[in-house]
Amino acid sequence: MQIRMSNIHKAFGKNKVLEGVDIEIKDGEVHALMGENGAGKSTLMNILTGLHKKDKGFVQIDGQETTFDNPKHAEEFGVAFIHQELNIWPEMTVLENLFINKEPVTHFGIIQTNKMKAIANEQFEKLSISIPLSKEAGQCSVGEQQMIEIAKALMTDAKVIIMDEPTAALTEREIEKLFAVIRSLKQEGVSIVYISHRMEEIFAICDTITVMRDGRTVDTTPIPETSFDEVVRKMVGRELTDRFPNRDAKPGASMLQVKNLTRKGVFENISFEVREGEIVGVSGLMGAGRTEIMRTLFGLDGSYEGEIMINGENVTVKNPSQAVKLGLGFITEDRKEEGLVLDFPIKDNIALPSLHSFTNKGWIGEKREHEFVDLLIKRLTIKTESALTEAKNLSGGNQQKVVIAKWIGIGPKVLILDEPTRGVDVGAKREIYQLMNELTDRGVAIIMVSSELPEILGMSDRVLVVHEGTIAGELSKEEADQEKIMTLATGGQVND
Template identity: 75%
Template structure:
């Protein structure tokens, strides 16, 4: 399928999101689409698939001018969009999610469950995924939900698949398998639009790249004819210095100590500590128990045994409210459902954990609150028309910045970051890394859970590797390599 988009314009109110975009997709190619958060990448694809109507411009598909009325019509025509923010129905089973709106029925209207299960298992086998089909989708990890969405797209026999940050919640092994699937789809003539902020992936899997900046197309090139530095320069409009800022490590007293923390079926006998000014990276495969350990420390889940010590005192954290009062912040990997209230404004989301401090006598001091919010928006470079717009209207990366601003605002002693740069562009990533450095220079202790090995290696002072619910090893920054981490993550020594 050949798709051409010419001079596409799209505005939401007074906000001009696309101001003359051109995009060309060839048959059987993997075409990277890159740009900073808010550059208009997802909006352009939403215009293509009929979620948003264009204000101006022309779209042709196989030489015929074509405009889809809605995403369902696009899907029926062979164009499928796997969104960054997953469209999972949490109260339904995995099987029901895979076939929602596309159920297989016999002549009497009864579901052909066996046939649907066989088709689902075929796609899961193709992706090397093992998720029980009768499992409630809401209880699946974010990574598992991502694989469900990919399997769902593969079952539509699409001619074009748009993937928006498809590997953000996947492990290295799952990414490798996804790349195998993409290669086989390409051989079958399927075209892939690959939206990602992970440079290594772009140069590994893509044929051509289109770079966007501020709602416009900057350039389209063959991958072989460009390089990392050129792409970054075109994305951000300036030279970007080192990918990871230099860390001036100065460690203080132990802030957090975890002793023998255990929750059957999830993790067992977890022991580690974090000092003031230190970044401890936590690596491991999906399902290893990394997130579950952090949720327990923050009081979202309970443990069966073990102790948590904070600043030399034993604490019993039963709820997130208690954790916040103790100076612990937690940036969850699932920003849509757990990190933000999408209908609330940017301002209301940022002040949520600290609201009481702006109303000591029950009356909100609006000027202080506004100054506080504006300071954090400026510091995190959140791109938005106003602090009062709904956070759900922001790009994924800017939503992540709001989540970080919210927890930075409490003045934490300990900050837990679970996939902190998921869906965040290369320029914004560096801003987040720089902020992490600033926080540790002020004595904040940081735990960073990440599936990105370059990020783990680039920002951690120490690295804990979790395998099947246990800490299988600890590496110092100077001795750590991707190979050593993967060896420990897969159960080796």
């Protein structure tokens, strides 16, 4: 299936999102679509699949002008879209999620559960997925939910699959499995539109790259004819000298100490400390317990054993409200479910944890609140027409910036960042890294959980590696490298 989109325009009210975009997707190619957050990538693909209607331009499939009425129509035609924000029904089982509105039935209308299981198991085997089909989807990690979505799309026998940040929550091992599937699909003539901000992946798996900037197509180039620096320059319209800003860490006193932290069956005997002005990276495979440790520190997951000390004082963290009062901030990996109130405006999302700062005798000082929010919007360069724009109308990367702004606003002593740059473009990533440097310069202690090893190596002053609910090892900045981290993450030992 060949797709050609020409001179595509789209505006939402006065906000012009696309202003003349061209892209051509050929049979059996992996076509990268790159651009800064807000460049219009997802909107373009939503137009292709019928979620949005174009204002101008045309779409041709195999030479015929085609318009889909809705995503279901596109899927029936052979075009599937795996969205960055996962379409998972948390209270339904994995099996039920795979077959929503597509359950095979007998002549008498009885659902063929055994047939569903056989199809699902076959697809899971291809992807090397080992998630029980009877498990509630809401109990799955974000990485597992991503793999469920990928399996669901592959089960439609699609000829074109759009993948929007498919590896954002996957481990290195899961990414390799996905790449093997993509290569197999490519050999079968299936085309992949691959939207990602991870440059290494683009150059590893893609054949062609189209770069968008400010709602326009900048360039389309075969991957062998371009480079990392050239792509970045086209995306941001300027040179990006270094991927990671220089860090000159001067750690101070111990800000957070954790001793023998344990939740039976999840993790045990977790001990570490983070000092003022320090970034401690936390690495490990998906399911190792990294996120669960951080959630417990923030009071999200109930009781625990062990000690937590903040600024030298022994504390008990029972819930997030108490954690905030103690000076903890937590940017969760799941911004859609836990980081944002999507139907609320940006203003309310950013101000929510800091409302006490603007409140006097029960009344909110709106002027102070607006000044506070506007300052953070400008500081994090959140692309929006207004602070009153609902969070759901922002691009994924700009939603992430709102979550970061929300927690920076409380003035935390300790800031936990769980996948802080997930779904964020290369230019915005550097802005976040620079912001992390500024925070540590002011004495904030940062814990950064990340599945991106370059990010761990580029920004951490020390690295903790988690394996099966325990800390497998600690590496200094000087001794940390990808091989040592992966050795520890998979249960091996690193020689001194």
